[in-house]
Amino acid sequence: MPEKPKAGFYNLSGCSGCLLTILNCEDQILDIFNGANIVSFLMANSANIEKDLDIAFIDGSVTTDEQEEFVKELRARTKKIVCLGVCSCYGGVQAMEYEKNTWSARFKKVYGTKPPTITKPFESRPVDAFVPVDYYLPGCPIDANQFLYNYARLLRGLPVDIPKTPVCLECKWRENECLLLKNIMCLGPVTATGCNARCPSVNLPCVGCFGPADEGNLTSEFNLLKEKGFSFPEIERKLRMFGGVKFVNKFKTMWKKVKK
Numbered sequence: 286m287p288e289k290p291k292a293g294f295y296n297l298s299g300c301s302g303c304l305l306t307i308l309n310c311e312d313q314i315l316d317i318f319n320g321a322n323i324v325s326f327l328m329a330n331s332a333n334i335e336k337d338l339d340i341a342f343i344d345g346s347v348t349t350d351e352q353e354e355f356v357k358e359l360r361a362r363t364k365k366i367v368c369l370g371v372c373s374c375y376g377g378v379q380a381m382e383y384e385k386n387t388w389s390a391r392f393k394k395v396y397g398t399k400p401p402t403i404t405k406p407f408e409s410r411p412v413d414a415f416v417p418v419d420y421y422l423p424g425c426p427i428d429a430n431q432f433l434y435n436y437a438r439l440l441r442g443l444p445v446d447i448p449k450t451p452v453c454l455e456c457k458w459r460e461n462e463c464l465l466l467k468n469i470m471c472l473g474p475v476t477a478t479g480c481n482a483r484c485p486s487v488n489l490p491c492v493g494c495f496g497p498a499d500e501g502n503l504t505s506e507f508n509l510l511k512e513k514g515f516s517f518p519e520i521e522r523k524l525r526m527f528g529g530v531k532f533v534n535k536f537k538t539m540w541k542k543v544k545k
């Protein structure tokens with residue numbers, strides 16, 4: 286019988302909701318733990334051993350020098366790194382002000398002016414700002430079914446398979462009435478799909494929690510929302526909330542072309 290892949294699950298800065306989503310898969314939890322040799326999973330195991338890994342799953346973003354050192358050390362002993370959730374993939378909600386130079390002021394407001402002594406904190410960044418990442422499973426939190434499907438693929442040595450299309454595609458498949466027609470700001474046209482259009486299917490607008498879709502047309506979404514009376518800061522703020530660093534980097538050039 287072939288040896289099971291060695292896997293580890295780690296959390297950095299975030300709410301750990303992505304790892305919790307995995308632990309909440311009650312019907313599949315035994316298969317998750319039987320499918321791999323899980324050597325480290327702090328939220329589930331007390332006897333964790335740090336060793337060379339086939340796959341490391343990371344939830345949370347990098348916000349301290351200690352975490353930066355950890356992801357570099359983990360990368361050096363791991364074949365495949367998989368980011369779980371928008372914190373790990375794009376910096377998360379905590380990166381929504383990325384490159385606005387507001388981090389120090391926000392930090393002082395929460396923690397005061399006394400300099401930190403244990404670790405050196407900095408503005409939240411995704412894991413791939415420090416080390417190469419092999420695969421991304423976005424969402425806030427990740428979608429359990431998307432995780433289970435891709436976990437099974439990874440254990441067989443197959444690459445992660447996630448759609449590049451926006452939420453609107455799944456929304457149309459579910460035959461929902463479009464919220465944009467009711468002048469409600471919906472980010473479905475520029476957000477990565479994978480959640481089965483969960484929010485618009487219950488009449489709530491998509492707020493972009495799966496981050497930017499590779500095939501989303503941002504210029505067109507901007508223009509459409511502006512036509513509906515939303516201001517540039519309102520739209521930008523909404524897009525930054527979960528899209529974070531990926532949103533800012535991906536749309537930097539296009540951004541300048543959008544008439545404010």
Ligand code: SF4
Binds near residue numbers: 299302
């Ligand atoms: S992506 Fe969302 S659910 Fe996952 S750790 Fe970050 S804040 Fe929590």
Ligand code: SF4
Binds near residue numbers: 465482
């Ligand atoms: S409701 Fe939102 S997700 Fe659905 S089709 Fe309209 S814009 Fe797209």
Ligand code: SF4
Binds near residue numbers: 482483492493494495
């Ligand atoms: S519809 Fe949008 S906000 Fe709702 S779960 Fe899907 S990606 Fe997230």
